[in-house]
Amino acid sequence: MRLITTTLLATAVTLCAGAAFAQGIDDPTREPYYSAFEGKRVAYIPVAMGFDLTEGWAAGLKEALEPLGMTIDIRDPNWSTDAGAQAITSLISEKPDVIVVHNPDVQSYARLLRRAEEAGIYVVQVNMRSSYSTDAFIGADYVGMGQRIGERLVEVCSPANGGSGKVAITQGVLTAAASVYQMQGIQNVLSQHDDIQIVSNQAADWDGTKAKNIAATVIQQHPDLCAITGFWDVMDVGTAAAIKESGKDVYLLTQGGGNQMACDGLANGTYSEVVVYHVPGQARDMATMIKHLIQQGQPAGTTKTTLFTPLDFVTKDNMTPASCWSLPGLN
Structure with a gap:
């Protein structure tokens, strides 16, 4: 009799658990994931807009981050290093959560990038790095x-x-x-x-x-x-x-x-x-690194991460439809 009772009880527990799972359970990581990004601001300073690299990075960042409630603020210095330095200086006062920068040379922005991190702003460099290493660099070796x-x-x-x-x-x-x-x-x-x-x-x-x-x-x-x-x-x-x-x-x-x-x-x-x-891969890596930095919440400048981009040597003989990418309105 005890065996029958135990069996019936186990069956009942299993059925209840099955019913609960059939209705679905909430993922406990979703709410903190999405709430971490809501309202966060990313400032992007390329050497200039209007060509494939910088337009592609901007499009990739927007596609990955804006649906999460983040904003992308583009400051275009239009090939002027002085204008780029002024933009970074202004941003240090404005305090966005992240600055993404495409350095015109190895030295011009170095001190400013350090100041940005000291002000609590994460700094991600893309493809042309400064002599000063920041939270992250994504680009070619x-x-x-x-x-x-x-x-x-x-x-x-x-x-x-x-x-x-x-x-x-x-x-x-x-x-x-x-x-x-x-x-x-x-x-x-x-x-x-x-x-x-x-x-x-x-x-x-x-x-x-x-x-x-x-x-x-x-x-x-x-x-x-x-x-x-x-x-x-x-x-x-x-x-x-x-x-x-x-x-x-x-x-x-x-x-x-x-x-x-x-x-x-x-x-x-x-x-x-x-x-x-x-470029699309670099944009994806930048977005991933930005999400990582924001979720970890460590002080800016705590870690220094480098993600080198894989290189493809492409010729007429070995290229495939996947060798290149297109951005509407750019080509």
Whole structure:
């Protein structure tokens, strides 16, 4: 009789529990998750708006964070370092929860970013870092990228592989992280290859017209030039134009955020190869890091996190429909 009673009781408990689960139970983590973000403010300072990288990051941040009740405040310095510094100074007084910054060079914003963290503001840097490390950096490993580019220049241009050994480099702004760190990586490789000669190493300041003029002069001085590596695909539209006008077969290895323009350029022969650091992925990583910082609630500047973006070396032969992305109204 006791066995029957126990069995019936266990069955009843199971049925009650089953009924409760059938009706569903609330996730205890939802409320604190959503309430952590409601009303939070993110200020975004690019080098300028109006091109694929900065527009793509802005779109990604908005898509990920605005549905959570957060606001994105864009301060566009329009290529003016002074205007960017003024924007950061104002924001330190305004005290947003997070500042996302795209540094024009390694030094200009360094002290201001430290002041922002000291004021209790989380600081996330994207793709071009400052000499001062903040709560987070999301972007390319430019030293590593430079090393891989150096290896590609050896593969393409070494006399042992049929090349002339002559290569040219077109940097952006000399003091930008994308230039100084990348040059270190390139030098790490080419310093070990006496058969590769850098016949030109100049800065075009991210300007396509300057890049075109530099390339035209170098090709005229070195008709047997094997390759040019440029540090931004938008700038290197000018480099490509100079190569086309020269009628020479010069390998153009460039880099960028993987906007559809890059794949179109590979398809039509504007570029020979593009190193892609995917902007949508960077935007997702920034948003994830912002959500992590806000939920953890530690004082700004407590931790220093680096998330390097995976790199894809894309050519006409290996690109796929997923190699590039599009932002409506940008292309």
